[in-house]
Amino acid sequence: MPNVLVFCEFTGDQLKNGSLELLTLAKNSGNPVTALLIGDDCSLAAKKAAHYGAHKVIVSSDDSLKNYNSEVFSDLVSRAIIEASSNIVLASSTTLAKDLFPRVAARLNAGLASDCVSIDLQDEKLTVKKPLYSDKCTAEVTFQNSEQKIVLMRANQLPIGEPDSTASAETSSLAVESTNLSTIIKDIVKGTSETLDLTEANIIVAGGRGLRDKEGYKILEPLAKTLGATLGASRAIVDAEWVPHSYQVGQTGKTVAPSLYIACGISGAIQHLAGMTGSKVIVAINKDPEAPIFKKATYGIVGDVFEVVPKLTEEFKNLL
Amino acid sequence: MNIFVCIKPVPDTESKINISEDGSSIRDNDIKWIMNPYDELAVEEALQLKTSQGGQVKVLSLGPKKRSTDVLRTALAMGADEGILINAPDNLDAFATAKALSKAIKLEGEYDQIFTGKMAIDNNNSSVTQMLAEFLNIPHAVPISKFQYDNASVTVERETEGGTKEIIQLNGANVIGANKGLNKPRYASLPGIMKAKKKPLKELELEALEHSPEDIKIIFKGLQLPPPKPPIKMIDGDAAEQANKLALLLREEAKVI
Numbered sequence: 001m002p003n004v005l006v007f008c009e010f011t012g013d014q015l016k017n018g019s020l021e022l023l024t025l026a027k028n029s030g031n032p033v034t035a036l037l038i039g040d041d042c043s044l045a046a047k048k049a050a051h052y053g054a055h056k057v058i059v060s061s062d063d064s065l066k067n068y069n070s071e072v073f074s075d076l077v078s079r080a081i082i083e084a085s086s087n088i089v090l091a092s093s094t095t096l097a098k099d100l101f102p103r104v105a106a107r108l109n110a111g112l113a114s115d116c117v118s119i120d121l122q123d124e125k126l127t128v129k130k131p132l133y134s135d136k137c138t139a140e141v142t143f144q145n146s147e148q149k150i151v152l153m154r155a156n157q158l159p160i161g162e163p164d165s166t167a168s169a170e171t172s173s174l175a176v177e178s179t180n181l182s183t184i185i186k187d188i189v190k191g192t193s194e195t196l197d198l199t200e201a202n203i204i205v206a207g208g209r210g211l212r213d214k215e216g217y218k219i220l221e222p223l224a225k226t227l228g229a230t231l232g233a234s235r236a237i238v239d240a241e242w243v244p245h246s247y248q249v250g251q252t253g254k255t256v257a258p259s260l261y262i263a264c265g266i267s268g269a270i271q272h273l274a275g276m277t278g279s280k281v282i283v284a285i286n287k288d289p290e291a292p293i294f295k296k297a298t299y300g301i302v303g304d305v306f307e308v309v310p311k312l313t314e315e316f317k318n319l320l
Numbered sequence: 321m322n323i324f325v326c327i328k329p330v331p332d333t334e335s336k337i338n339i340s341e342d343g344s345s346i347r348d349n350d351i352k353w354i355m356n357p358y359d360e361l362a363v364e365e366a367l368q369l370k371t372s373q374g375g376q377v378k379v380l381s382l383g384p385k386k387r388s389t390d391v392l393r394t395a396l397a398m399g400a401d402e403g404i405l406i407n408a409p410d411n412l413d414a415f416a417t418a419k420a421l422s423k424a425i426k427l428e429g430e431y432d433q434i435f436t437g438k439m440a441i442d443n444n445n446s447s448v449t450q451m452l453a454e455f456l457n458i459p460h461a462v463p464i465s466k467f468q469y470d471n472a473s474v475t476v477e478r479e480t481e482g483g484t485k486e487i488i489q490l491n492g493a494n495v496i497g498a499n500k501g502l503n504k505p506r507y508a509s510l511p512g513i514m515k516a517k518k519k520p521l522k523e524l525e526l527e528a529l530e531h532s533p534e535d536i537k538i539i540f541k542g543l544q545l546p547p548p549k550p551p552i553k554m555i556d557g558d559a560a561e562q563a564n565k566l567a568l569l570l571r572e573e574a575k576v577i
Contacts, residue, residue, distance in 0.1 A: 067486075070450070071459060095481050099462060102450035105415065111537030112414065114445040132443050132543070133346065136337040139540035146537045182459040184489040186475070191483025199481075203577070227577065245465070245501055246483035251333055251441055252357055252500045260576040270333050274441075277546075281574045283566065284552075299569060300554045301562045311563035319567055320577065 002124055005034045005086035006054065007077065007101075009094060013044035018092025018155035018200060020052055025158055026090060027053025029121040034058060034084045035169070038076055040066035050169035052161065058084060060174040067185050068096050072178045074103040080174055081108060081148060088126060090119075093152040094200065101150055111146035116153050117257065117278060126151075134251065134274030154257045154278070155200045191246060195230040198249060203260045204279070206232030206249055208272075210265020210286060210305050214242040219306060220264060223313045226320065232256070234266045250275035265305045268293030285309070321375035321432040324425050325366045326452070327359035327395055329387040330442040339543045345410050346543065353387040355394055358437025360505035361498035365467055366435045367399045368503065373469060375432070380424055382406040382417050389521070396516035397508030403521035404428075406529065411443075416535040418451030423529035425456065431493055433474070438463035438497035449497035459490045462497025 004026040008019040015023075026033040035054035037046050042059040049057055058080050065072070077100060081089055091097040093115050105112035117138065118129040128141045128151055143149045198204060205224040211217045217237065224231050232254075233247040249256055250272040261279035265286060266272060273296055276282070284297035285308050294300045301308055331337070332352040340347050355363075366377045379395040381388040385407055392403035406420055425431050434456075439446035446462065453460030465485075466477035474494060478486045508516070553569070555562045570577050 068480075070461075074454075098446050099450065102414065102418075102445075102447035103454045103460070105447075105537075106418065106451040106454035112445075112447060113538060114414075114447055115443075130443070132540070133331055133337050134333055134441060135546070137339060137346070137543050137545050139544075140542040142539050142541060143537060144539065145534045182491040182494070183461070184491070185486055186489050187487040189485040189487070191481070191485070193482035195482070197481035244483055246479060248500075255444060260570065260574075274333055281570070281576050283570070294552055294554075296549070297552050298550075298574065299566060300552045301566060302554070303559055303562055307559035308562055311559045312566060315563045315567035316577070319571060 002031050002087040003034065003085050004029065004031045004088045004090065005036055005081060005084050007036050007089065007091035007097065008045065008049050009092065009096060010037065010039065010045035013048060015045055015048050015052070016092060016094070016200065017160065017202070018094065018153065020160045021155070021158035022090040022092060022153060023049060023052040023054060024161035025119065025121055027161065030123055032056070034086065036077065036080045038065050038073060046171060048163070050167050051163035051165055054169045056084070057169045057171045058174055059171060060176065062176050064176060067188060069181065069183055069185055070099055070103060071181050071183045072176060073100050074107065075178045076174055076176065077104050078107045083174070087148055088121070089148055089150040091152050093154050095197065097152055101152060105150050108148055109146070110148040110150055111143040112150045112152070113141040114152045115255070116141070116151055117157055119151060119153055119158070131278065135277045156202055156257055156259055193230070198230050198232055198254045198256050201230035201256065201258050203227050203229035204232045204249070204256055204258045205229045205262045205264065206234065206266060207237065207264045208234035208266030209236050211237070216306070217242050219309050223309055223316070226313055226316045234269070234272050263293050263297070264309055266293055267291045268296065321373050322428070322430050323366045323369055323375055323377045324431055324434045325359070325362050325377060325379045325395065325400065326421055326434070326436045326448065327363065327379055327381050327391050328356045328440045329353040329381065329383060329391045330356045330440055333441070337545070339545065343543045344541050348410070353390060355391040356437050356440045358439060358498055361500070361502045362435035362437050363395045363398055363400060364503045364505040365496070365498055369433060369469055376401040378402045378404060378428060380404045380406065380421055382408045382412065382420055384408070384410055392521060393516050394508055396519045396521070397512040398506055399512065402519065405521060405523045407523065407525055411540055413536055413538040414445050414447035414451055415537045416531060418448045419455055419535050420526055420529045420531050421448070421452055422455035424524060433469070433493065434495040436495060436497050438499045446497070449495055453495040456495070458493045458495065460495040460497070461488050461490055463499035464496050465499045465501035467496060467502060
């Protein structure tokens with residue numbers, strides 16, 4: 001029977017949705033589940049991990065772990081995987097995990113399937129799929145020559161189970177051993193955004209050239225706020241400096257897979273489509289009925305974004 | 321100084337993808353291959369570093385011969401000094417790729433700075449940068465939008481979640497994954513293209529790099545095109561009606577809000 005290790009990311013007592021999805025999957029697979037948490041204070045989040053299905057929890061709590069450092073984290077994670085004799089390692093495909101796990105895989109001589117969109121784990125059988133060529137096709141990923149199988153899953157692909165607040169887990173701790181670091185974090189400049197990162201967002205409201213200018217883009221803010229959505233953008237308006245690069249969806253920006261993607265005034269250049277076709281439901285609002293975005297959309301509105309978006313914001317305010 | 325850049329040919333985003341009969345790869349003859357866009361940023365940064373610090377820029381590419389040679393010639397035309405082609409099958413996994421690249425770099429002797437793109441747009445892995453650094457036992461940083469070299473160390477800006485930026489110092493040789501914003505890659509000039517034809521381009525086989533079949537950890541099979549999308553539902557009426565209908569459809573039919 002494989003031992004499953006779920007690498008959990010959290011803020012305070014809140015585990016990220018992607019981590020909860022994977023804890024749920026691991027629990028339902030019928031295999032023993034270990035959660036791994038690394039941070040300055042993991043105690044509250046570790047309890048949550050137990051509620052969502054972890055039988056064992058490994059925590060590494062240290063003031064020095066408040067911020068991610070690839071050298072320190074890759075050492076801790078590699079040691080945790082060995083210590084827990086894990087054969088299957090699951091993590092949400094976040095900025096942090098994407099940086100961390102290739103190093104871990106290289107160190108452990110293990111296979112890594114990154115940016116996966118589907119996973120099935122029943123007892124010992126693991127089936128994983130990932131998109132290739134800008135989501136133009138998907139492939140089944142097969143592991144070989146690898147004692148551990150590491151899978152990074154895109155967020156919002158799996159259901160989250162009900163927590164059991166009576167469940168507890170056996171907890172062990174892991175100490176920082178890295179010294180003489182070659183990687184030194186000198187400063188961290190916080191982004192202005194208080195919403196989820198685009199790669200983790202469940203709802204995205206994105207804008208393009210159709211919004212006319214930087215001022216025009218602002219009509220998306222109340223809509224996003226009402227929906228609890230993260231704002232996104234096409235390359236054209238990032239290049240025009242209406243919004244920072246961190247907003248960009250598509251090739252040379254971020255690949256996203258939310259449940260709902262609302263494209264406002266985005267024509268749908270192929271480079272943009274490459275980054276968002278994984279979205280479950282796509283709404284396109286554009287005044288040009290021939291815009292390519294309509295070919296990918298679930299629902300389409302041909303109309304003026306400056307008229308439709310405020311009305312839509314009102315509708316959601318009444319509904320939610 | 322000895323500067324290395326790893327680059328990869330990828331299908332042009334506009335290319336239509338057709339799947340081979342055995343479902344393990346895509347059909348090559350339908351594809352226009354280009355240098356991975358992030359790798360262009362890596363080449364440009366290497367050339368700028370050479371201008372400020374002196375030394376030479378060697379470019380490596382691993383993959384099927386024709387398409388890898390083409391991107392190496394492009395990098396040479398941009399101004400790189402030497403090309404190293406590692407003949408390999410299509411879709412060799414990140415582990416085996418990074419391992420072979422690390423061996424090829426070590427064979428060249430000293431290395432001071434290595435650049436890659438932050439990811440390749442064909443399989444979106446963002447793995448080779450970090451694995452290469454691990455195999456060379458040196459630090460890495462990715463995705464990087466600012467790079468500054470100061471002799472024994474480099475200082476870089478790394479974009480993380482929600483637009484947050486980290487300023488990181490890396491001591492000694494390191495691997496950088498270039499992100500958009502790092503620079504504006506130059507075009508290969510006509511004289512550059514002519515010169516590139518005479519620049520050295522060495523060819524290596526995987527076996528010469530101690531590659532073993534055991535190094536391949538991941539294989540792709542059963543490639544599939546996405547199922548056809550159900551036809552779009554167009555919502556008519558004036559703006560107020562459209563907004564009202566859409567909100568209801570999202571709640572009751574799509575159940576996403």
